[in-house]
Amino acid sequence: MSRSSRRGSRKVAAVALAVSAGLFLASCADNGKDSGSGDNAESGSALAIGPVNEQxxxxxxxxxxxxxxxxxxxxxxxxxxxxxxxxxxxxxxxxxxxDTLLRYDPTSQKFVPKLANSMSPSADFKTWTLQLRDGVTFSDGTPVDSAAVSGSLSRYVTNKGPQSSLYASKVASVATPDAKTVVFNLNDPWTGIESLLATGPGMIVAPTAQKGDQFTPIGAxxxxxxxxxxxxxxxxxxxxxxxxxxxxxxxxxxxxxxxxxxxxxxxxxxxxxxxxxxxxxxxxxxxxxxxPGYVDIPSLSYLSLINSAPGRPGADVRVRQALALATDPVALDNRLNEGKGLPGQVIFQDGSRWHNDAAPIGVDTAKAKELLDQAKADGFDGKITYLTMQENSAQAMALALQSMANAVGFDFQIEYVNSVSDIVKRLYVDRDFDMSTGSANLPEADPFERLYSNLKTGGRNNATSFSDAQMDALLDELGVATSNDAKTAVLTKIQERATQVVPWQILGNSPWxxxxxxxxxxxxxxxxxxxxxxxxxxxx
Known part of the structure; x- marks a missing residue:
């Protein structure tokens, strides 16, 4: 790999974490009191996904x-x-x-045309056909045709856009049989292409936008x-x-x-x-x-990341399990958010359409102590360091986690840094941490992409170095699921496996x-x- 390639990949990783770390820090910038554990049924928050104060x-x-x-x-x-x-x-x-080629309509929970005229799959979901509108031009007057769309997508992959690796792994080829038609031929059945075309890859850049190193924002x-x-x-x-x-x-x-x-x-x-x-x-x-506005509650938006790389405390699954069992998300919410948050230990809370009946790990301090003692008997010294911001709400969270972990026998230490960029570098570039703040922010429309990048062995956003063959197989199964029922069935199995192997410490969700x-x-x-x-x- 060249130096420029390494710099490029690190830059993309840093941008991705800046999103998730920034969202996490904002989400816990609240203070506050009740009691309990487990899922969100007893939460004091009345927030739900959807419009508020409709006009x-x-x-x-x-x-x-x-x-x-x-x-x-x-x-x-x-x-x-x-x-x-x-x-x-x-x-x-x-x-x-x-614009984007498609737009997600949260009311109908479907993707609808935006810049495109239509998008339709084949019966086996291995071929998707995009039809463009007549007469659409970029702001410089050049046409938005199939060649421009195909060229913009190729440019996105060549420039290693944040979603390019998933796109490249799923799309075998792109055909442009006429000026208004783009055909995506996929390696496997996949519905997530709609999600990609409603975000960065779907923002079509005019062919005239790039002149050598000079970029001009010319869009439609x-x-x-x-x-x-x-x-x-x-x-x-x-x-x-x-x-x-x-x-x-x-x-x-x-x-x-x-x-x-x-x-x-x-x-x-x-x-x-x-x-x-x-x-x-x-x-x-x-x-x-x-x-008036719209409330969304992305899943896995309130986490502690546990580094499971070799040599780290979290490499031992018993340590990860003990940390999760020792931590009561509802008690944290009472302490930090006056009980108004969305605490829980499941990936998809009951406000999500992907909610399932798989049980969370629960809170069990006796079991946590037992697992920790087993790890100590095998040589673990009980020390673990939590990396966080030198900021009031972040400090309050760290101290609350420390209190719960130390109560079962951990020597939980806290390391403070001055900025989000410091956390970005430590987590996504250096991978130098035991535990830290984090979030995955799974969108309701399609949770696959971010689950894949955060959980898959070697995934782009897998800062914890988590690796599990069973989870990898489940993620691959989710990637080819084409109906909501099939996706929910696989997501249930992913929750069950996550409860067993604890890839992160789930604390709840944060609304936007x-x-x-x-x-x-x-x-x-x-x-x-x-x-x-x-x-x-x-x-x-």
Whole structure:
């Protein structure tokens, strides 16, 4: 492998973790009290996946004005092949420039056409045919045809985009029999291609965008770039020739306000018209205040990662089991979130359509002590170090975990670092940690991709070096499941195996809120928190 290849792969890994680590740290930036253990049935939170404070009698769209959107993190690149695409990182912002071929409709729980006209599978789900719309152009006037789509996807793989390895492993070939048709020939049955085409790979970059090392953001979305100040703001202009009709607003102003409290205050004062953020107290505040929006609760969004690489304490499954059995997620939630969170030990809580009846590992301090004593008898000294941020909520979490682990006989130590980037480097580049904060953030639409990358032996986001032949086989089985019933059956077996081998310490879930002002209308939701503004409008 060349030096440039190593740098590229490390950069992608760092971006991916910046998403998950950042989301985790935001999710636990709440403080707080009740008791219990296991799944989420007794949770004090009334949050559920779906719309809140739905607007009615919205009237006719009003033309003009600027809509200001505060994203969770600042945009650092305009190239969808160079960043993880999610609601939390560049998804809504770059979606405004490029659109996506498909959009996930959370109401129908189906993928629907966006830039594309249709997408349909063969009977065996090994061939998918994408039909493009007539007359669609990129912002430079060149056509969005099958050659452009195929070329953009090839560019994404060549540039090692964050989802490129999965795409390359699943797609055997791409055919373009005519200007409006793209045919994906797969190695195996697979439904997840819809998910990919609703995120980064589905953001089609114009053939004219790349000139040598010079990249210009030329897409087919509803807006074009006027100004880009990295880590500060983006200003986008509406396209009069957008295939769906000229947007209602004249401009989009895209910013990132740091912190849930500051974001909430900006929404209430009118400084921001819409936002995407996490932070339980502020989410509840805005919902109680009548702000419309959409709540999503990605699964596995609240974890402790346990490094199971050889030489680490977590290499012994008994140590991982003891840590899980010693930790009561509900007690943690009572202590940190006043009992308002979503604690639990299962991958899919009962608000998820993938919820199943597989039992969690439970809380059993006597069993935890027994397993730990067995590991100590075989030479383990009981010491384990937890890596976290030098920040109040992160410290509170670390101290709570320390108290529970030490109560069964661990020597649980805490190491603090100053920034998320420090954690990123330690987890995903150096792999130098025993335990740390983490999340997988499995989307409801299709949990396979992130389960695969986080659990599979050698997976792109498998920071813990977890490796289990049975789990690998189950992940492969999930990858070729084509019905929801078949997927749920495999996910049940994955939960059962995870309870046995404890790839991570599951603590619960963390909600996010896509929210907008009461005078804002027409924002569309998609996969993973991505929001579209081509139909958005606002009143004075």
């Amino acid at each position: 009615s009698n919205e009237g006719n769209p009003v033309k003009g004005g600027t809509l200001t959107f505060s994203g969770y993190s600042a945009v650092t690149t305009l190239d969808p092949a160079k960043t993880q695409i999610a609601g939390s990182v560049a998804g809504s912002e770059l979606g405004a420039i490029y 979305g509803a807006f074009t770039l006027e100004k880009f100040a990295p880590n500060e703001e983006m200003i986008l202009d509406a396209r009069e020739d957008y295939f769906g009709g000229a947007p209602n607003v004249d401009k989009l102003k895209l910013i990132s306000i740091i912190g849930a409290q500051a974001t909430t205050e900006s929404l209430k004062s009118g400084g921001a018209d819409a936002a995407y953020f996490r932070g339980l107290p502020n989410i509840l505040d805005l919902i109680d205040s009548g702000y 809120l896509g929210v907008w002002g009461k005078n804002v209308h027409g924002i569309q939701q998609s996969l993973d928190g991505i929001m579209f503004f081509d139909q958005a409008w606002k009143t004075n």
